[in-house]
Amino acid sequence: MLRLDHLAVAAGSLAEGVAFVEAALGVPMAGGGQHPHMGTHNRLLGLGDLYLEVVAVDPAAPAPVWPRWFDLDRFSGVPRLTNWVARCDDLAAEVARGPAGVGVPVALQRGDYRWQMAVPGDGVLPFGGGFPALMQWAGDLHPAAALPETGVRLLRLDIHDPEAGALRAALAGRLEEPRIIFTAGPRGMRAEFATPHGIRVLG
Secondary structure, eight states: OOOEEEEEOOOSSHHHHHHHHHHHHSSSSEEEEETTTTEEEEEEEOOOEEEEEEEEEEEOOOOSOOOOGGGGGGGEEEEEEEEEEEEEEOOOHHHSSSTTTTOEEEEETTTTTEEEEEEOTTTTGGGGSSSOOOEEEESSSOHHHHSSOSEEEEEEEEEETTTTTHHHTTTTTTBTTTTTTEEEEEEEEEEEEEEETTTEOOO
């Protein structure tokens, strides 16, 4: 089974992405670090049972010879919610069940955190990023448990795609997450949060 693990906001720079999230949700981000294998870095925001990540190309890191995850090599424009990540207990099995292009497992590390993630060869996840990045944590450490309490909780994640029915079918029997809604329409994502300042939205 798949479980919602975290949401990813892509940005042209980490500073831009952090400013975008903090302005939208009204709380400070914390934690994060570097991903040497991908040449990226991030900052995090705790959401109780999961977390929000701002991820961007790390200008201080050597560029990898393979495409970066979340299609960051081709990212442009303002920061925005671009991806969601689902964790599982058997990554190889979930990759085998996934649609073409879901990726191959890559071993990754950030500080004490170790995991495997299925990374597509071209950096683009199926359904233009509407399908989740699949991952499996190694051990019991999880960033959400180490992040400061923010009072922010995900209420709803709307994933819009022209092939919403096919996307929903690709996850049928694999994901039970009432907060995620698949809707037909131009590709994009919108997340609604309860915050100490009321309902706030990221798109």
